Amino acid sequence: MTSIQASQGSPYARILSIASAVPSRVVDNAEMCTYIDSSDEWIQQRTGIVERRWVGEGEDAESLSLDCGGRAIERAGLTPEDIDAVIVSTISQFVQTPGLAPIVAAKLGTAGAAAFDISAACAGFSYGLAQAEALVRSGAAHHVLVIGVETLSKVTDLEDRSTAFLFADGAGAAVVGPSDTNGIGPVVWGSDGNQADAIFMTQSLQEVAATGTPSWLHMHGQPVFRWATTAIADAARRALAAAGLTPDQLDVFAPHQANNRITDAMLRHLKLPDTVKVARTVKYYGNNSAASIPMALDAMLQSGEASSGDTALIIGFGAGLVYAGQVIRLP
Template identity: 55%
Template sequence: MSFSPRHPIKASEGSPYSRIYGMSGYTPSRIVTNEEVCTWIESSDEWIRTRSGISTRHWATGEETVEYMSVEAAKLAIERSGVPVEEIGAIVVSTVGWFTQTPSLACVIAGDLGSKAAAYDISAACAGFSYAIAQGDALVRSGAAKYVLAIGVERLSDLTDKSDRSTAFIFGDGAGAAVIGPSDEPGIGPVVWGSDAEQGHLIQQVPHWPQAVDEGKRPVLVMDGNPVFKWAAFTVCHYAEQALAAAGLAPEELDVFVPHQANDRITQAMVRTLKLPESVLVSHNIANTGNASAASIPMAIEALYQDGRVHSGETCLIIGFGAGLVYSGQVIVLP
């Protein structure tokens, strides 16, 4: 289709590539053991570890709100990046745990940081951090922002039904952040992302907010675990393969693999499908933190940094998947 503007306009121009300048993760202070979970549901430490790989999960205290955790993660990522906060042109926050329609959590965080950046929230559940990285990459390369602050934060403990044996042991809380900016070399690979709304009923908030308000009850997350497991272990694996190929890497050229920490059996299935050699470091952070949705990937990367197991310049495949159903993955170069 031809396009001929009456008066030509200028377009924004950005960097040819982008990269991550600094990352961080925030892990809440309260540790919830499997033994404690077993006081809520009929289960055992062995059953939970066998089914999920989880030994403990971290839940936020009353003071560790989604705002507080986001700001703590953001401050550390900004400090590590060396980018002045006033140069950040956009803030993108992924969460399902901000229960205020307006203002957005991103705008609140901007105010806390003393920033006047463009700010908005997205809702992509467990794929949210990868979504935010993809949007940061696009904003930098389009010229819409020189630097972007991407945040994933959750307080899934607020949405956990402690009487539900199928989900009570799974969820955790936390936050993570990344500062994205211009680069002369590619530091963020092409994103492979999408959705499958036909299976959206497999992970839901119940009841929806209008009904919850009318009934005076707090909504909870419900999940049909078996089909979700099969989708993640057998379908999402191939999207991870596509993300690796889109970055132009063979499995043996990858340094680190950090999938969304949903279930360690899913992680193991992905490693097999991707045919990753033993030289690739794989995160199993779910053992300590549970499933923290949009925060799980940056929290896992932070743990690897803290343990001295990853280094600047290494290639890292990340992929998130979950409620929606949605998925998103790309290769990043660690800062």
């Protein structure tokens, strides 16, 4: 029988670089309260958000992706031609086709890299990272660019006081490549489609065309809060265990930046020591879904709060409902 050759990958993969793109428009709680009946005090107490970023003039999901994607490639010491797969995690590509990834791959100057979008909402970065790790280890790709990007301001209903203060824009990217030592732990992931109606778009594209009214991102906050502080806190614990780490061996905890109260509940569940540095970028960036984890990691690395070589536990969770988490070594 003719044998079919198998691809040969690297024994391990690691993150070679991280970069982020912070949108220019600052929307503080005072401005938010001109749209909804709320207060700075209520928003801060319930979420920890002081201000959020929205895209400004000339900015969109594509420009943010090109910005952070290009810098991530540079920081990895690579050129765009070295990237052979581009994964864009987003729920902000507002056409069903084409995907954003092929456009980004072309405009970055890759040599026709494989490119696809994934729709895993706030878990999108960890989903993308799990795929990148598998591609590098299988040999299907050598260097993978993973981008999490959102412009949720475009689908935020400014008349909905239960969600308008949460959602935000931004982008973060990581380059994943081969390594002699392991830099990405086993992914712990899953879904609960029985809760698909917890976070959803209010209309399909066909309904938008038929009704002439916009489709908004809507969320039932309390079930999501309960799920995040129970099932997802436990998934985070399992991701740490799957990587073979004990809490005292962890340097950084960077959960999806949904809400500081969710982060606090996870910290209690995980019993992490005070020495662990905890991402709190929701304070200035708001909840920007797939972008939140790479943006938080980049902010911590750039400020010196986190360092190259640190171990970090990341976990994303959101619409689907879907979740994914893993331990990584920071570049």
